[in-house]
Amino acid sequence: MSLEALDELYKEVILDHYQNPRNSKPLQQVSVTTEGYNPVCGDQIKLQILVHDGAIEALAVLGKGCAISQAAASMMTEAVKGKTVEEAEALARTFRDFMTDDKVEPDSLGDLEVLEGVRKFPVRIKCATLSWNTLQEALKEHRQGLKEGRVVIKD
Numbered sequence: 001m002s003l004e005a006l007d008e009l010y011k012e013v014i015l016d017h018y019q020n021p022r023n024s025k026p027l028q029q030v031s032v033t034t035e036g037y038n039p040v041c042g043d044q045i046k047l048q049i050l051v052h053d054g055a056i057e058a059l060a061v062l063g064k065g066c067a068i069s070q071a072a073a074s075m076m077t078e079a080v081k082g083k084t085v086e087e088a089e090a091l092a093r094t095f096r097d098f099m100t101d102d103k104v105e106p107d108s109l110g111d112l113e114v115l116e117g118v119r120k121f122p123v124r125i126k127c128a129t130l131s132w133n134t135l136q137e138a139l140k141e142h143r144q145g146l147k148e149g150r151v152v153i154k155d
Contacts (some may be wrong), residue, residue, distance in 0.1 A: 017071035036134030043069035073131035
């Protein structure tokens with residue numbers, strides 16, 4: 001895909017997920033709830049996850065913030081829903097590596113590849129990774145038997 005076409009797709013996908021966030025209704029049954037906060041720009045999310053038989057059966061992300069943080073959160077919910085906890089953790093690591101290392105290829109990321117444009121703006125990488133950091137913390141808390149937690153992104 002050409003760089004120009006990828007930029008246009010990036011804009012369309014970000015705008016669509018920002019205006020029509022997926023998995024944004026609170027869950028009735030929750031295994032773990034974790035809040036994520038980026039004090040640099042004020043992005044906030046609350047991630048609810050229902051884990052059943054080792055897989056993410058349902059999740060919801062509620063929050064406010066910039067278009068990138070909210071769109072990336074929406075995309076994250078679609079990417080991990082139905083995956084095992086281990087698969088979701090692996091995808092989170094891959095996505096974070098992709099956002100911070102331009103040598104990492106997006107082959108295994110599917111639709112998340114469109115977020116590649118964020119890498120051009122290093123200050124926005126934290127916006128795109130907030131939901132993924134929160135997911136990793138939530139899954140860690142779930143393994144530890146905790147029901148809720150919080151992650152604050154620092155420099």
